[in-house]
Amino acid sequence: MIARTASALTATALVLAATAAPALAHVQLQSSSPKDKAKLSKAPSSVSLTFSGPIRSGTLKVTGPGGKKVSVGNGGRDPRLITRLTVKLKPGLKAGKYTSKAKIVAADGHKESWTLTFTVRT
Numbered sequence: 001m002i003a004r005t006a007s008a009l010t011a012t013a014l015v016l017a018a019t020a021a022p023a024l025a026h027v028q029l030q031s032s033s034p035k036d037k038a039k040l041s042k043a044p045s046s047v048s049l050t051f052s053g054p055i056r057s058g059t060l061k062v063t064g065p066g067g068k069k070v071s072v073g074n075g076g077r078d079p080r081l082i083t084r085l086t087v088k089l090k091p092g093l094k095a096g097k098y099t100s101k102a103k104i105v106a107a108d109g110h111k112e113s114w115t116l117t118f119t120v121r122t
């Protein structure tokens, strides 16, 4: 009985491992707020990137006109959502182009990075 259960579990584990393998490929960026290359009439108060899978950790830095850093701290994984990286922005962003640089360590241990932009028109 125990042996049968064990082999059934092993078979299940093998099937799960085989089907899970593609899902464990590098995480993809699924969405972001603001969207990449967005043109906004109102300055956002935060930037977040949502991935196709869980992340272990990450940093998110946003710079604006003149290369000035406008994000508060280094950002990090959203405490409420393990697939999201987020950072708050300083209030009152001026008009101009902003660049968000994200670096993450995915749950599979792989390091990935993304660069997105948005423009504030005020």
Ligand SMILES: [Cu+2]
Residues within 6 Å of the ligand: 024, 025, 026, 027, 106, 108, 110
């Ligand atoms: Cu990976």
